[in-house]
Amino acid sequence: xxxxxxxxxxxxxxxxxxxxxxxxxxxxxxxxxxxxxxxxxxxxxxxxxxxxxxxxxxxxxxxxxxxxxxxxxxxxxxxxxxxxxxxxxxxxxxxxxxxxxxxxxxxxxxxxxxxxxxxxxxxxxxxxxxxxxxxxxxxxxxxxxxxxx
Amino acid sequence: xxxxxxxxxxxxxxxxxxxxxxxxxxxxxxxxxxxxxxxxxxxxxxxxxxxxxxxxxxxxxxxxxxxxxxxxxxxxxxxxxxxxxxxxxxxxxxxxxxxxxxxxxxxxxxxxxxxxxxxxxxxxxxxxxxxxxxxxxxxxxxxxxxxxxxxx
Numbered sequence: 001x002x003x004x005x006x007x008x009x010x011x012x013x014x015x016x017x018x019x020x021x022x023x024x025x026x027x028x029x030x031x032x033x034x035x036x037x038x039x040x041x042x043x044x045x046x047x048x049x050x051x052x053x054x055x056x057x058x059x060x061x062x063x064x065x066x067x068x069x070x071x072x073x074x075x076x077x078x079x080x081x082x083x084x085x086x087x088x089x090x091x092x093x094x095x096x097x098x099x100x101x102x103x104x105x106x107x108x109x110x111x112x113x114x115x116x117x118x119x120x121x122x123x124x125x126x127x128x129x130x131x132x133x134x135x136x137x138x139x140x141x142x143x144x145x146x147x148x149x
Numbered sequence: 150x151x152x153x154x155x156x157x158x159x160x161x162x163x164x165x166x167x168x169x170x171x172x173x174x175x176x177x178x179x180x181x182x183x184x185x186x187x188x189x190x191x192x193x194x195x196x197x198x199x200x201x202x203x204x205x206x207x208x209x210x211x212x213x214x215x216x217x218x219x220x221x222x223x224x225x226x227x228x229x230x231x232x233x234x235x236x237x238x239x240x241x242x243x244x245x246x247x248x249x250x251x252x253x254x255x256x257x258x259x260x261x262x263x264x265x266x267x268x269x270x271x272x273x274x275x276x277x278x279x280x281x282x283x284x285x286x287x288x289x290x291x292x293x294x295x296x297x298x299x300x301x
Contacts, residue, residue: 001172001175001176002175002176002179023150023290026150026151027150027151030151111292116284116285131284132281135265135280135284135293136265138295139295140295141172141292141293141294141295142292142293143260143290143291143292143293144284144290144291144292144293145290146284146285146287146288146290
């Protein structure tokens, strides 16, 4: 696994995902590794039978979500990531676990750092299904971080 | 999470668990950290009412399993962990996931390294239930290492 040159950290802007990100930042600083911060924007469903309802431009809204996510991650990099770490945002659209696995295959990090739970789901009863899928399918070691209450 | 001074790696003597041990060793060397290699011997099942003439003396056999486990564990460490690492073996009995979590609560490692699958279970269909439980409840970050050869 060593040396670590690239770390992938998916976030969903939830507090637990920020805790995982803090650890990813720490590791990136320690190893002098690049940090790829990924956010997956969920695809907005189209209503059947209409491509645009008056006033609803779905592709445009989707794009806005992507842009805002990019900006938000850039802010987070300024505020939370140790100075000197080469960090950059990656935004994709689709189903979270699938996209994370895909990006991991493309980017080939030495390690993925992810929170066990994110924004959705019932925290105490269910192991976050995104983290679970990622651990199962990603080809590199995955560091799972449980949020501290 | 940094600095790393203390790493816990549970193994069940499966090839996959040795992959996790490799990664744990790498990290222990890199961080000059202590490495605890844990093996959990499963409790021999006893029914609420013991057979009147059990063909094995359960407590005695359990003890023998633990002794054998300790020997195997020490050999594994000698074989697979570099002598520059300060490594210790730890044998416990009980339900693997529960014991791993208890040991993590006691030892407070900076993180735990575990294989996604171990000896039991159908590797391709099921995410190892021990790893899953450990990830869900461990008091520290858990580094999961894929069971299959990642290069194949």
